[in-house]
Amino acid sequence: MSEKKTNRRDFLFTATYAVGAVGVGATVWPMIDQMNPDASVKALASTEVDVSSLTPGKTITVLWRGKPVFIRRRTEDEIADARSVKLDDLKDPEKDEDRAKNPEWLVMLGVCTHLGCVPLNDKGDYNGWFCPCHGSHYDTSGRIRKGPAPTNMEVPKYEFVNANTIKIG
Amino acid sequence: MSDHEYTPTSKAGKWFNDRLPLLTLANHLTDYPTPKNLNYWWTFGGILTFCLITQIVTGLTLAMHYIAHADMAFESVEHIMRDVNYGWLIRYIHANGASMFFLAVYIHIFRSLFYGSYKAPREIIWIIGIIIYLLMMAAAFMGYVLPWGQMSFWGATVITNLFSAIPLVGEGIVTWLWGGYSVDNPTLTRFFTLHYLIPFLILGLVVLHIWALHVPGNNNPVGIDVKKPSKDTVPFHPYIVIKDTFALLMFMIVFAFFVFYTPNILGHADNYIEADPLVTPAHIVPEWYLLPFYAILRSVPDKLLGVIAMLSAILILAALPWLDTSKIRSAVFRPLYKQFYWILVADVLILGYVGAMPAEGLYLLVARVATAYYFLHFLVILPVLGLKEKTLPIPLSITEPILGGTANLATAKNKESSIK
Numbered sequence: 043m044s045e046k047k048t049n050r051r052d053f054l055f056t057a058t059y060a061v062g063a064v065g066v067g068a069t070v071w072p073m074i075d076q077m078n079p080d081a082s083v084k085a086l087a088s089t090e091v092d093v094s095s096l097t098p099g100k101t102i103t104v105l106w107r108g109k110p111v112f113i114r115r116r117t118e119d120e121i122a123d124a125r126s127v128k129l130d131d132l133k134d135p136e137k138d139e140d141r142a143k144n145p146e147w148l149v150m151l152g153v154c155t156h157l158g159c160v161p162l163n164d165k166g167d168y169n170g171w172f173c174p175c176h177g178s179h180y181d182t183s184g185r186i187r188k189g190p191a192p193t194n195m196e197v198p199k200y201e202f203v204n205a206n207t208i209k210i211g
Numbered sequence: 212m213s214d215h216e217y218t219p220t221s222k223a224g225k226w227f228n229d230r231l232p233l234l235t236l237a238n239h240l241t242d243y244p245t246p247k248n249l250n251y252w253w254t255f256g257g258i259l260t261f262c263l264i265t266q267i268v269t270g271l272t273l274a275m276h277y278i279a280h281a282d283m284a285f286e287s288v289e290h291i292m293r294d295v296n297y298g299w300l301i302r303y304i305h306a307n308g309a310s311m312f313f314l315a316v317y318i319h320i321f322r323s324l325f326y327g328s329y330k331a332p333r334e335i336i337w338i339i340g341i342i343i344y345l346l347m348m349a350a351a352f353m354g355y356v357l358p359w360g361q362m363s364f365w366g367a368t369v370i371t372n373l374f375s376a377i378p379l380v381g382e383g384i385v386t387w388l389w390g391g392y393s394v395d396n397p398t399l400t401r402f403f404t405l406h407y408l409i410p411f412l413i414l415g416l417v418v419l420h421i422w423a424l425h426v427p428g429n430n431n432p433v434g435i436d437v438k439k440p441s442k443d444t445v446p447f448h449p450y451i452v453i454k455d456t457f458a459l460l461m462f463m464i465v466f467a468f469f470v471f472y473t474p475n476i477l478g479h480a481d482n483y484i485e486a487d488p489l490v491t492p493a494h495i496v497p498e499w500y501l502l503p504f505y506a507i508l509r510s511v512p513d514k515l516l517g518v519i520a521m522l523s524a525i526l527i528l529a530a531l532p533w534l535d536t537s538k539i540r541s542a543v544f545r546p547l548y549k550q551f552y553w554i555l556v557a558d559v560l561i562l563g564y565v566g567a568m569p570a571e572g573l574y575l576l577v578a579r580v581a582t583a584y585y586f587l588h589f590l591v592i593l594p595v596l597g598l599k600e601k602t603l604p605i606p607l608s609i610t611e612p613i614l615g616g617t618a619n620l621a622t623a624k625n626k627e628s629s630i631k
Contacts, residue, residue: 074387077401083391103489108393110489156514158372159365159491175369175495176509177570192514 083107088211090203093147101163103152106210110152110160111198112171113208116182121145123169124183134193138183141197149200149208150184156191171195239425244444245451246431248609252326253429254458255319256421261459262312263417267410269305270354277357279403281396284359285485303474309351310477311466313500316344320528325552327540328430334532336423341529343416348501348525350409353402360482361492367394367402369495373508376518393488433609434541443609496567503559506566507585510578520582527589534589536597544603548596555588 089106093113096102101114116124124138125145142148152160159175166172166179168187173180178189185194200210217238219225228234276295278287291298320340323329329337356367371388375381390397428439437443445451469477477499481492497505507524511517527534542549558581565578 077390077397078387079389079391080397083395083397105488108391108395108488156372157369158375159369159495160489174491174493175365190509190512190514190517 088209090207090209092206093208094206098146103160104210106198111210112148112150112152112163112184112195114148116142116146116148120169120182124181124185127181127183127185131187133186136183136185136194138185141183141185141194144202147208148182148184149197149210151196151198153195154178154191155186155193155195156189161195241446241448243425243447244428244439244441245447246429246437246443246609247445247450248431248433248443249429249451249454250432251454251458252318252322253431254455255315255322257455258315258459258462259312259319260417261462262308262315263410263413265308266305266312267414269301269308270407270410272301273305274407277403279357279400281359281399281486284357284399288358300470303470307466307469307474307477309354310469310498310500311462312347313351315462316347317500320344321556324555325542326430326432327434327535327537327542329532330535330540331532332427333424333430336420337532338529339416339420339423341525343413343420344528345525346409346413346416350406350413351498351500353406353409355482355498356399356402357406358482359399359486361484361486361490362479362482362495364394364486364488365491365495366497367398371398373518373521376515378515395488430540431609432541432543433606434539434543435605435607435609437609494569499563499567502564502566503562504566506562506578507582509566509570510575510582524582524585527586531589531593535593537600537602538597539602539605541605544605545596545600546603547600551588551592551596555585558584558588 086107089104089111091102091104091113093102093115096113096115098115098117099120101112103110103112105111121138121142124142127138129135129137138145141150154161154173154175156173156176156178159173161171161173161178161180163171166188168179168181170182170184170187171180172178173189173191176190178191179187180191180195181187183194184197186192198210200208203209217228217235219228219234224234273291276287276291276298278284288302291302293299295301323337323340352366352370356363371385371394374384374388377384386392388398389395390401428437431437440446479496496502504521504524508517508521511520537545537548539545542552561577562581562585565574565581568574570578
């Protein structure tokens with residue numbers, strides 16, 4: 043190929059393409075971003091739950107951001123079970139102490155980390171949760187022990203507003 | 212099409228055709244030379260066109276009564292079933308029509324696999340077909356979400372969550388698809404929009420599919436190139452039109468049986484329970500036509516790899532024209548391939564069966580073996596077979612075997628020259 047000198051026209055082409063690309067990008071982005079969660083969805087950020095009726099060994103499920111949240115008041119045995127597990131045995135190593143600051147209360151998203159089903163209570167090989175969709179087993183700390191799910195059930199941001207009320211979000 | 216010279220007889224026709232050659236196109240479609248030995252497996256293209264039109268017409272009708280809102284969708288479907296005049300009929304045709312569409316498309320695909328219709332020079336027809344198939348699955352999935360029953364909701368949750376397997380950006384993509392933090396009203400309205408759009412995309416691709424077909428012409432059961440038009444071909448109209456119509460009528464009997472006698476047998480009872488984000492049904496199972504791929508997804512114990520395996524199982528079909536190294540198209544002349552073909556058919560049926568069963572114990576083991584074999588067939592058996600297989604002699608023309616021709620090539624050649 044023969045050597046070609048850059049001239050004014052090349053500059054004009056390049057400049058036109060560049061401006062055109064920016065224009066296309068600026069037009070396409072709003073079309074893409076309109077599909078993201080809107081202001082009204084984001085506004086439903088937190089939920090307060092009264093947990094006074096829960097006795098040890100009971101779980102309630104509440105809806106937060108359209109997703110179920112499990113709140114379980116754990117028994118002594120379950121806590122002991124969850125805390126005695128060696129981290130090496132876990133697929134997604136995480137200490138129970140980090141998941142449940144107050145050992146009696148386990149608060150987590152009731153969403154299987156495989157494909158988003160709601161696992162069943164008091165089921166499975168580890169006496170925690172079992173997902174009926176594709177067979178993931180979770181222990182009494184909601185950690186994945188067996189099955190296709192890659193990670194433990196997620197612990198959302200939450201706090202005790204007072205002794206009987208948990209605020210999620 | 213460019214080699215087609217046609218002059219309308221009437222003056223008005225000529226005037227119009229000079230300005231827009233629609234009459235030339237109509238003439239091409241009626242005269243289109245078709246191999247005369249096409250069997251009934253070749254009638255499914257026409258049946259599929261019928262299915263698409265049926266889905267579009269019934270779908271447009273349903274859209275006049277359906278309300279795409281999380282609070283009202285379920286009720287509006289019941290309203291269609293109970294209050295709208297013939298609403299039950301239109302919805303049952305639409306719901307069973309999806310299954311009939313897939314039944315026909317699977318026969319159509321396996322026809323191509325048996326007779327090697329995907330091979331040169333028909334690769335583009337095949338690839339357009341695979342794209343149509345993918346769009347069909349997307350349309351069927353999104354359509355299944357619209358009644359907002361339990362299976363709708365949890366099917367949507369599981370399938371959209373497949374994208375969360377993508378490293379780093381997965382979660383962001385899922386939130387973007389949902390328009391929220393779970394499947395909810397924004398998800399429903401966008402699925403409705405896309406479900407409405409996709410059939411028209413398919414319609415456009417069907418035009419390209421047929422256009423690409425009309426360049427080399429139809430493959431045929433013998434799988435050899437035919438001269439057209441010649442003794443080996445017949446005009447599309449009336450020969451193929453009549454044959455297609457007869458097959459279509461037979462197909463419509465099956466269709467009508469499902470619509471009128473067992474309209475819910477292919478669905479799930481759980482979908483007559485309104486969507487509840489707090490309770491997952493005990494067995495989430497996709498519609499029957501997606502079961503083999505679902506079995507592949509579940510047979511891999513790793514989330515990302517499972518998703519990759521499932522997608523590869525479909526996309527591998529697009530590479531088929533290059534994976535199959537055999538020069539011979541039709542399985543009729545490939546004794547070994549014919550056997551592997553039927554093993555593949557059995558393999559896919561087994562995958563479909565275990566896909567409907569719980570993923571544990573023996574079912575899981577069978578699913579894993581069948582998944583491995585599926586990939587083995589396309590990635591190892593087909594490429595090797597094309598190079599090693601000893602194929603049978605192929606006839607020189609379609610006319611030859613029909614006229615009691617001989618396997619002796621010399622005689623066949625003499626016969627052909629004497630015909631000339």
